[in-house]
Amino acid sequence: MLKNITLGQYFPGNTFVHRLDPRTKLLIIVVYIVALFLVDKITAYLPVIVFLAISVMVSKIKLKSLVSGMKPLFVIIVITAIINLFFTSGEPIVKLWVVTITKEGVRAAVFMLLRISLLIMGTFMLTYTTAPMQLTDGLESLLGPLKKIKMPVHELAMMMSIALRFIPTLIEETDKIMNAQKARGADFETGGLVQKAKAMLPLLIPLFISAFRRADELATAMESRCYSGGEGRTKMKQLCYGAIDVTAGAAAIVLLAMVILLNTFGI
Amino acid sequence: MTPIVKTEGLTHLYSPGTPFERIAVQDLDFQAMKGEFIGIIGHTGSGKSTFIQHLNGLLKPTKGRVLFDGEDIWSSKTKTHGVRFKVGLVFQYPEYQLFEETVYKDIAFGPKNMKLSEEEIDARVREAADLVGIGEELLEKSPFDLSGGQKRRVAIAGVIAMRPDVLILDEPTAGLDPAGSAEILANIKDYHHRMGSTVLFVTHSMEDAARIADRLLVFSGGHLVMDGTPNAIFARPEELEAIDLGIPEITRVVARLREKGLDIPAAIYTVEQAKAALMKLKEGKADA
Numbered sequence: 001m002l003k004n005i006t007l008g009q010y011f012p013g014n015t016f017v018h019r020l021d022p023r024t025k026l027l028i029i030v031v032y033i034v035a036l037f038l039v040d041k042i043t044a045y046l047p048v049i050v051f052l053a054i055s056v057m058v059s060k061i062k063l064k065s066l067v068s069g070m071k072p073l074f075v076i077i078v079i080t081a082i083i084n085l086f087f088t089s090g091e092p093i094v095k096l097w098v099v100t101i102t103k104e105g106v107r108a109a110v111f112m113l114l115r116i117s118l119l120i121m122g123t124f125m126l127t128y129t130t131a132p133m134q135l136t137d138g139l140e141s142l143l144g145p146l147k148k149i150k151m152p153v154h155e156l157a158m159m160m161s162i163a164l165r166f167i168p169t170l171i172e173e174t175d176k177i178m179n180a181q182k183a184r185g186a187d188f189e190t191g192g193l194v195q196k197a198k199a200m201l202p203l204l205i206p207l208f209i210s211a212f213r214r215a216d217e218l219a220t221a222m223e224s225r226c227y228s229g230g231e232g233r234t235k236m237k238q239l240c241y242g243a244i245d246v247t248a249g250a251a252a253i254v255l256l257a258m259v260i261l262l263n264t265f266g267i
Numbered sequence: 268m269t270p271i272v273k274t275e276g277l278t279h280l281y282s283p284g285t286p287f288e289r290i291a292v293q294d295l296d297f298q299a300m301k302g303e304f305i306g307i308i309g310h311t312g313s314g315k316s317t318f319i320q321h322l323n324g325l326l327k328p329t330k331g332r333v334l335f336d337g338e339d340i341w342s343s344k345t346k347t348h349g350v351r352f353k354v355g356l357v358f359q360y361p362e363y364q365l366f367e368e369t370v371y372k373d374i375a376f377g378p379k380n381m382k383l384s385e386e387e388i389d390a391r392v393r394e395a396a397d398l399v400g401i402g403e404e405l406l407e408k409s410p411f412d413l414s415g416g417q418k419r420r421v422a423i424a425g426v427i428a429m430r431p432d433v434l435i436l437d438e439p440t441a442g443l444d445p446a447g448s449a450e451i452l453a454n455i456k457d458y459h460h461r462m463g464s465t466v467l468f469v470t471h472s473m474e475d476a477a478r479i480a481d482r483l484l485v486f487s488g489g490h491l492v493m494d495g496t497p498n499a500i501f502a503r504p505e506e507l508e509a510i511d512l513g514i515p516e517i518t519r520v521v522a523r524l525r526e527k528g529l530d531i532p533a534a535i536y537t538v539e540q541a542k543a544a545l546m547k548l549k550e551g552k553a554d555a
């Protein structure tokens with residue numbers, strides 16, 4: 001039951017988007033987000049949507065998985081849109097009892113809806129097409145200059161990759177312990193809030209104990225292989241930019257330029 | 268007589284309808300009578316764990332039925348929940364599910380969920396602890412202070428304390444030293460003897476399977492490929508080897524001895540049987 005989590009999942013593939021250097025993808029996503037937040041004319045959304053659509057098509061990611069990944073955030077998006085719809089002052093178009101819908105409200109709601117969904121789908125495209133380990137490698141490399149000001153960049157990246165590595169393991173473990181306690185008649189489904197919280201104890205305690213045990217074992221394993229942090233450490237897989245990265249980078253710059261152009265001259 | 272547990276055409280798919288779909292158990296017909304002692308053997312991934320999780324309703328069959336005492340366990344919600352107490356399932360590495368402050372409280376978790384009276388719970392906890400050889404002095408200790416073998420026995424006691432009609436254990440001796448594993452097997456046998464319950468246990472040791480089970484189930488690729496007494500099953504070594512299983516070591520030794528012309532029976536599966544046969548041979552020689 002816990003296996004249906006798609007948030008942040010990687011869909012392996014070998015398309016143009018998959019082959020891009022993770023650093024390129026990270027930089028492009030930054031440009032994409034900047035472009036998205038620069039938009040202040042409705043037509044300027046067009047290049048952003050086209051850019052996203054092209055990357056979805058090229059990467060062969062199913063639209064269904066993109067939409068189903070949004071589900072947990074759907075409520076937040078709708079509430080934000082509704083709040084914008086009703087609570088923006090301006091020129092009224094509809095008056096119902098105490099609520100007034102203004103022209104500015106409609107505009108703000110549409111903008112909010114587009115902005116949040118495009119933001120989420122864009123970042124999903126990043127995690128759907130980039131293996132978690134690649135992503136952390138890319139982050140580490142991009143943040144590398146911060147090492148100069150004593151930021152533990154390598155350590156942070158290592159922590160992130162370990163966390164990502166253990167998420168599926170923990171999910172599996174949760175499933176197992178849950179079943180074992182159910183076999184002793186534990187009931188995780190019925191009862192009020194307090195009762196449910198209490199019922200979680202037989203699950204959470206073994207889970208924490210096992211997480212600590214795993215952390216301990218991992219630390220020992222790393223130490224016995226002489227792990228000593230990022231200093232002087234080389235990588236098995238070196239990151240390097242290629243021609244496709246230039247193409248993708250150019251596309252992102254075109255996107256930014258189009259948004260600025262439409263903001264100035266569009267409607 | 269109605270079988271105590273029975274499956275009809277049991278099929279289970281994991282993650283159906285996704286690219287990860289996998290048939291774990293297929294078209295499995297099985298039944299066990301009250302009081303049987305059954306060993307389950309099979310290669311890793313052959314569907315043993317999936318199969319046993321159906322017997323107490325933790326997994327729902329994709330196709331087919333599971334019956335307890337002649338009744339479909341999925342016919343109503345109360346039936347499904349009730350069967351959890353009647354069919355006790357001890358998972359692999361059960362010590363990882365311990366969570367209470369004391370051994371006593373952990374063993375009492377199952378009986379408490381059955382809503383029994385305090386006295387009844389107390390009686391069952393003590394009985395279960397006694398059955399697995401956990402002494403009174405350990406009951407008030409934290410389960411996390413015990414040794415690996417003791418933890419395992421406490422976890423088994425936690426299931427036994429529900430006094431299930433059917434006790435199922437998934438690889439109860441995995442990861443234990445020979446002494447600890449012999450002790451657990453003796454506990455299980457003892458439980459079977461004293462309670463007269465049906466017992467099913469999964470094992471990777473052909474020796475254990477031969478020594479304590481009256482009947483063996485052999486799994487391969489999600490199918491139940493053999494079902495019979497240890498004698499009948501180990502008499503087919505070629506078939507077992509074809510599915511990456513073997514026969515007990517001692518049976519091989521006996522086969523070699525027979526090749527060398529020693530006159531002992533082929534159907535020997537435990538060291539004790541071999542010893543008895545060899546002693547008999549020696550005495551026969553001495554008489555002559």
Ligand SMILES: Nc1ncnc2c1ncn2[C@@H]1O[C@H](COP(=O)(O)OP(=O)(O)O)[C@@H](O)[C@H]1O
Pocket residue numbers: 281282289290291309310311312313314315316317318
């Ligand atoms: N929770 C699960 N999700 C998906 N597949 C599973 C799960 N559990 C087991 N499987 C798969 O089902 C098959 C049977 O597994 P299992 O019943 O655990 O076999 P065994 O206990 O004999 O080793 C294996 O191929 C395994 O990979």
Ligand SMILES: [Mg+2]
Pocket residue numbers: 315316359437
């Ligand atoms: Mg198993």
